[in-house]
Structure formats: structure tokens, C-alpha cells
Amino acid sequence: MSDAPQPARIVGTDRRTLVRHAAVLGVGGVSLPLLAACGPLGGDETEAEKPSSGQKIAATSDVPVGGGVILDDPGIVLTQPTEGTFKAFSPICPHQGCSVTKVTDGEIDCPCHGSRFSIEDGSVKQGPAQKGLEKVAVTVSGNEIVGA
Incomplete structure (x- = not known):
């Protein structure tokens, strides 16, 4: 007999069974974090206030022309696509309930999966979201944006 070390072996288990179990564990180990990543950030944010x-929501001067702001209280996205025209939307992405985080280059961006929405009407400019942001009724009173 040889004195060379022998590879470790699990009694009663062949190589094919080990490979099959490793593949199942590998897929499960990867898929669970990926599925968890599709949920909302910070809990169950399913409806905006x-x-x-x-x-009073904001001063008209707080909202840049061609851009917008995201306000936490109340949870709302205010945009000014053209000077003097103000729009408001829910900050909750309809794809998986994440909150949008920025308004740049004429778009409202969701960080979770890359959906982008128009500052003009909240419509989808890039998916995976299939529908646009929910519109929120606001009016302008003097130099203030207020709930309608």
C-alpha cells in the first residue's frame, strides 16, 4: 500500500450526488439574496402620503426649471418641466415599491432596478416599471405649491 494521503470521502455519497447537492445549494444561495433585492427599501413603502x-408643500423657487425635488414630508416629487408649470408625483416606484431618489436630466430615477420616469407626466421612460408614477394633485398659490 502507498503512504500517499488519500482524498477525503463521505461514506455512502458518490461524486454525482455531491455535485447535484452543491448545484442546488449554489442556486438557492444566490437566488435568495437576488429575490430579497427586489423588495422595497426601508420596509413596506407601498403608498405615499x-x-x-x-x-403648503414648497415654495415655487425650491423647484428648479427642467428638474425637480423629492420631499420626505409629505412624501412627494415636485417637478417644473417648463417655467411656471409644476407637477407632483408619488415617490414610490410602481415596479417594486422602492422610493425614487433623484431628479436629473429631465427624469425621476429609481435606484432599485433602474426605472426612470418623465418629469412632465410621470410616465415610464425606462423600465422595468410598466406604469408611471402616480400623479398627485397640487396647485400654485402665489409663490407656494399647495395640495389641491
Whole structure:
């Protein structure tokens, strides 16, 4: 007999069974974190808080022309696509319930899966979202944007 070390062997298990189990564990180990990544950030953000009628939301000067701002209280996205035209949307992405995080280059961006929405009407400019951001009714009173 040889004194060379022998490879470790699990009694009663052949190589094919080990490979099959490793493949199942590998797929499961990868898929669970990927599935978890499709959920909402920071909990169950499924519905935005809508401003009440007459509630001051922001000054018109707070919203840049051709851009917008995202406000936490109330949760709302305000945009000014053209000077003097103000739009408001829910900050909740309809794809998986994540909150949008920035407004740049005429788009509202969701960081979770890359969806982008128009600042003009909230429509989808890039998926995976299949529908646009929910519109929120606002009006301008003097130099203030208020809930409608």
C-alpha cells in the first residue's frame, strides 16, 4: 500500500450526488439574496402620503426649471418641466415599491432596478416599471405649491 494521503470521502455519497447537492445549494444561495433585492427599501413603502388640500408643500423657487425635488414630508416629487408649470408625483416606484431618489436630466430615477420616469407626466421612460408614477394633485398659490 502507498503512504500517499488519500482524498477525503463521505461514506455512502458518490461524486454525482455531491455535485447535484452543491448545484442546488449554489442556486438557492444566490437566488435568495437576488429575490430579497427586489423588495422595497426601508420596509413596506407601498403608498405615499398625499398632502391635504391647501397644505403648503414648497415654495415655487425650491423647484428648479427642467428638474425637480423629492420631499420626505409629505412624501412627494415636485417637478417644473417648463417655467411656471409644476407637477407632483408619488415617490414610490410602481415596479417594486422602492422610493425614487433623484431628479436629473429631465427624469425621476429609481435606484432599485433602474426605472426612470418623465418629469412632465410621470410616465415610464425606462423600465422595468410598466406604469408611471402616480400623479398627485397640487396647485400654485402665489409663490407656494399647495395640495389641491
